[in-house]
Amino acid sequence: MTAEQPPPKAEQAPKIVIVDESPIRAAILEEGLREAGYSSVVRISEMQSLLARIYALDPDIIVIDLENPSRDILEQMFQVSRAVRRPIAMFVDQSDAASIQASVDAGVSAYIVDGLKKERMKSILDLCVSRFNAFAKLQDELDRTKMALEERKVIDRAKGILMKLKGLTEEEAYVLLRSTAMREKKKIGEIAQSILTASELLK
Amino acid sequence: MTGPLHIGFIPLVDAAALIVAVDKGLTAAEGLDVTVVREVSWSNVRDKLNIGLFEAAHLLAPVAIASSLGIGHVKVPIVAPFNLGINGNAITVSPSLHAAIMAEIDGDRLDPKATARALARVVAARRKLGAEPLTFAMTFPFSTHNYQLRLWMAAGGVDPDEDVRLVVLPPPYMVESLENGHVDGFCVGAPWNSIAVDHGVGHILHFVADILVHAAEKVLAIRQGWAEKNPEVVARLLRALSRAAEFIEEPGNRAEVARMLARPERIGVDAEVIQRTLDGRLKISPDGTIREHGRYLLVGRERAGRPDPVQAAWLYAQMVRWAQTRASEEALKAAMAVFRPDLYDAALGISASPASRPVGAFDGPEFDASDIKAYLASFKIFRRPV
Numbered sequence: 001m002t003a004e005q006p007p008p009k010a011e012q013a014p015k016i017v018i019v020d021e022s023p024i025r026a027a028i029l030e031e032g033l034r035e036a037g038y039s040s041v042v043r044i045s046e047m048q049s050l051l052a053r054i055y056a057l058d059p060d061i062i063v064i065d066l067e068n069p070s071r072d073i074l075e076q077m078f079q080v081s082r083a084v085r086r087p088i089a090m091f092v093d094q095s096d097a098a099s100i101q102a103s104v105d106a107g108v109s110a111y112i113v114d115g116l117k118k119e120r121m122k123s124i125l126d127l128c129v130s131r132f133n134a135f136a137k138l139q140d141e142l143d144r145t146k147m148a149l150e151e152r153k154v155i156d157r158a159k160g161i162l163m164k165l166k167g168l169t170e171e172e173a174y175v176l177l178r179s180t181a182m183r184e185k186k187k188i189g190e191i192a193q194s195i196l197t198a199s200e201l202l203k
Numbered sequence: 204m205t206g207p208l209h210i211g212f213i214p215l216v217d218a219a220a221l222i223v224a225v226d227k228g229l230t231a232a233e234g235l236d237v238t239v240v241r242e243v244s245w246s247n248v249r250d251k252l253n254i255g256l257f258e259a260a261h262l263l264a265p266v267a268i269a270s271s272l273g274i275g276h277v278k279v280p281i282v283a284p285f286n287l288g289i290n291g292n293a294i295t296v297s298p299s300l301h302a303a304i305m306a307e308i309d310g311d312r313l314d315p316k317a318t319a320r321a322l323a324r325v326v327a328a329r330r331k332l333g334a335e336p337l338t339f340a341m342t343f344p345f346s347t348h349n350y351q352l353r354l355w356m357a358a359g360g361v362d363p364d365e366d367v368r369l370v371v372l373p374p375p376y377m378v379e380s381l382e383n384g385h386v387d388g389f390c391v392g393a394p395w396n397s398i399a400v401d402h403g404v405g406h407i408l409h410f411v412a413d414i415l416v417h418a419a420e421k422v423l424a425i426r427q428g429w430a431e432k433n434p435e436v437v438a439r440l441l442r443a444l445s446r447a448a449e450f451i452e453e454p455g456n457r458a459e460v461a462r463m464l465a466r467p468e469r470i471g472v473d474a475e476v477i478q479r480t481l482d483g484r485l486k487i488s489p490d491g492t493i494r495e496h497g498r499y500l501l502v503g504r505e506r507a508g509r510p511d512p513v514q515a516a517w518l519y520a521q522m523v524r525w526a527q528t529r530a531s532e533e534a535l536k537a538a539m540a541v542f543r544p545d546l547y548d549a550a551l552g553i554s555a556s557p558a559s560r561p562v563g564a565f566d567g568p569e570f571d572a573s574d575i576k577a578y579l580a581s582f583k584i585f586r587r588p589v
Contacts, residue, residue, distance in 0.1 A: 047376065048385065069373030071244040072343055075275075076371045100254055109250075 014060035015040040016124070019050065021068060025135040029063065032131040038124065051076060061121070062111040063128050066104065074111060099125060106132040151189040158192035161199050207236045208436070211248045212261035214241055214470040215374070216393035216480045217288030217421045219460065220502055221261050222470075224440075224447035226463050233439035241468065244373060245343045252424060253279045259440065261287055262424035265345040265518045268538045271427075272519075274528045275344065282430045283422035283515075284437060284546035285444050289507045291420050291480070291500035292348055292411040293396040294355065296388035297381055298489070300325070300337065301406040315413050315565050319359025326366050339363075340372035340380060340389035347411075347420050348390040350521035355414055357584040358566035364525075364586050381405050392420070393480035393500065394472050400486050401476070407487035412498040416563025417505075419514035419542075430546070438550035441508075445551055448503030457481050506557065510542035513559040516572035524579055526586035535575060 016038055020026040026043045033041050042057055044050065047070045054062065054077075064071055099122060103109060106129040112121050155177065162173040177195075181188045210225075212218040221239060224230050230237040242248045245263060249270060252260045267281045268274075296304065307324040310317030326337060339356075341348035353363040363369050372380060374395050380386045382404040389395075390411075399405030411418060423444060430437050451460050457478055465474035479485050483499030486492065501507040519538035523530045548556065562570045568581050579585065 051370070066247055067243055069243045069375060071246040072373050073371050075246055075344055104251070104254065104256065109246075 013040045014038065014120070014124075015042070015057065016061045016063060017041075017054060017057055017059040018043045019047075019054075019062060019064040019068060019070065019074075021045055021047070022065070022135075025065070025132070028135050029128060029131045032127050033124070036123075036127055047073075050074075060112070061124060064109055064111070065132070066107045066109050071109065077111070099129075102126075102129050106130075106136070108132045151192075154189055154196060155192045158195040161195055207238060208258045208440070209238050209240055209256065210259045210261070211240045211242045211251055211257040213243075213245065213248060213374075215261075215421075216464065216470065216477055217291050217500065217502070218261045218470070219451050219464055219481070220285075220287050220444050220448040220508070221423070222464055223451055223460055224443040226469075227447060227450065229443040229446050229450075230440065233443045235436065235439055235443065237440075245346075249276070252281070252426060253277065255426070255429075258429060259423055259425045261421055263343055263346050264419045264422045264514070265347060265350070265522070266343065267422050267424045268515055268518055268541050269345040269522070269527075270424075271541045272528065272534050272537055274522065280427035281424045281541060282427050282543045282546065283424055283510050283541050284430070284543040284550070285423040285441055285508050286419050286421070286510050286514075287423055287444075287502070287508075288392075288420040289501035289505075290410070290412045290415070290418055290498055292351060292390055292392050293407045293485075294352065294388060294390045294409045294411075295381070295396045295399050295405040296408050297384070297386075297405060298403075300387045301408065304408070313409075313413060315355050315409055316358055318408060319355055319357075319361065321359070322356055323360040323366075326361055330366075336367050337387040338368040338370060338385065340370050340377055340386045340391075342374055342391060343371060344527065345522070347418060347518070348392075350518070350525070351411055351414055351418070352390045353521070353525060354564060354566060355409065357582065360584070362584050378402055378404065394470065394476045397476050397479055397485060398472065400489060403489040406489070407485060407494070410485075410494075410496050410499050412496050414565050416498065417501075417514075417560045418562065419510070419518070422510065422542075434546075437546060441547060441550035445503075445508055448508050450503075451481065452503035454482075505560070509547050509553075509557070510544050511559050512539035512542045512544070513570070513572045514562065515539045515542040516575065517562045517570050520570070520575045520579060523575070524582060524585045526588045529588050530576065530579070535572075539572065 016033060018026045018029055018041065023045055026045060030041045030043055044053060050070055050073050062074065064074065103125060108128050110125055110128065158177060159170055159173040162168055162176060163170060177188050177191055181191045210221060212221055225237050225239050245266060248260045248262055249266055251257045267283045270276065271280045303325045304318055304321045305312065307321035308317050309320065312318065339352055341352055356363055361367060374391050377389045377391055377395050378399045381399055382402065396407050400407060425437060450456050461474040461478035461481060464470045464477050465472060470477060480500055483497060484493060484495045487494045515538045516535060519535055522528045564570065568578060571578055
């Protein structure tokens with residue numbers, strides 16, 4: 001990290017702080033920023049004393065996820081009484097409605113401290129949005145894989161019950177599950193789950 | 204027919220009228236298709252309202268004013284045609300600060316002047332010992348909580364910007380921060396004070412009703428442009444909210460309301476904790492002491508829903524007192540115009556306009572919206588604009 005170095009000028013190497021309680025997403029974002037040549041990136045995942053840590057780091061840009069309640073803590077930076085560099089919220093410049101919409105959809109927000117060119121900021125924000133979206137996609141795939149695994153287990157158990165109760169082979173049990181699902185216009189997993197529930201009730 | 208409406212809210216008990224209006228089918232009965240969206244920060248609520256993702260929102264009354272005036276953030280004119288809650292906050296302190304204040308108190312422990320004076324002595328003693336200043340948390344720079352804490356401590360001679368640290372903390376983090384000693388006290392809405400007491404880590408020192416008789420807390424906020432284009436939708440929404448507020452205040456309905464609010468996708472805490480707030484009957488100390496107050500939180504009583512521009516003026520005066528903005532007659536007028544009793548009256552068919560209720564602050568002269576300079580000049584502690 002670059003904490004020991006003197007703060008670079010914003011236009012050369014803006015210091016970016018990522019505030020995110022998800023370490024994986026923060027890592028993905030940091031990697032993306034570094035690949036794009038932004039070498040001065042610091043991640044904060046601990047929300048305790050957040051403001052003091054940000055003041056100490058004195059970043060040019062703060063990126064925070066919208067699901068983070070600590071966004072409200074950052075609002076304190078706008079108070080005129082603070083003797084620190086004042087940031088501007090991403091939402092202040094409403095001329096670029098499309099990029100605001102994209103960032104809200106992706107779930108990321110950014111605060112920019114004075115002195116950074118707008119185009120520069122836009123490229124950083126676009127990068128954050130695409131990385132946030134990539135993370136959401138990964139998360140989604142992971143959830144689906146988990147669900148598929150869960151469903152697999154439920155189907156196996158339902159097959160076992162059918163085999164035992166009706167004296168079927170494994171394949172016959174599966175065919176019965178599948179045909180029932182088709183007839184009732186439901187998923188096999190749902191039929192399997194109702195078999196498990198029924199067998200619990202009838203125990 | 205109207206399109207679907209998305210209304211943002213923060214999981215707090217004073218979102219009750221909004222949640223009940225939707226979950227009890229009162230908005231549907233008005234022909235509205237409303238989805239309430241739970242949010243995690245006031246910044247999100249404000250921004251999503253500003254950029255049109257929400258048609259309306261449960262919002263801190265001062266944020267509606269700050270947004271309309273462009274203070275601290277982008278200027279987006281907002282109208283507030285309905286008060287979702289009057290009062291409802293409390294000041295909670297750690298057991299050790301509570302003990303320190305009670306050791307210094309020279310009057311009634313429910314008298315905020317007495318507790319504020321005691322706080323001043325605690326602060327002075329700590330300074331003498333070279334101890335760290337006390338830290339108090341509130342929910343947002345433009346929040347009633349911020350102004351209420353400041354009003355209280357300043358009355359005892361404690362300068363909130365010099366003598367203590369005042370920090371923003373999201374409500375869900377408050378109890379934990381009190382427990383681990385990162386803060387010594389806070390001002391927040393329900394259910395968080397009760398949760399601190401139940402965890403044995405806090406004492407409720409004051410209900411806000413001790414400090415202000417009648418204080419606008421949360422409003423239904425709507426973008427002005429949208430409200431002007433959709434007057435009929437706004438009227439229907441106000442009627443549904445008004446019916447919900449009446450329903451909530453009927454003591455026989457409280458248990459049902461508390462259950463409705465308790466659900467995980469709404470407020471997500473025990474119904475019993477929510478009901479304490481609705482009933483104004485709260486456990487204030489880990490030892491089980493109960494305190495009742497008839498004005499703890501007003502949702503539908505005393506025409507609580509009707510917005511009063513004098514309340515907006517009072518909030519604006521606090522922004523000036525604490526240097527969030529400079530005093531201006533024009534801005535004062537604009538702040539008062541955010542609160543829209545005319546929309547409320549039109550929706551509910553009310554013709555006589557009732558007199559304003561006094562704000563009833565425990566400190567300072569009676570508030571006069573027509574002369575806020577004189578009002579503010581009466582306070583010894585304030586913040587100079589930079």
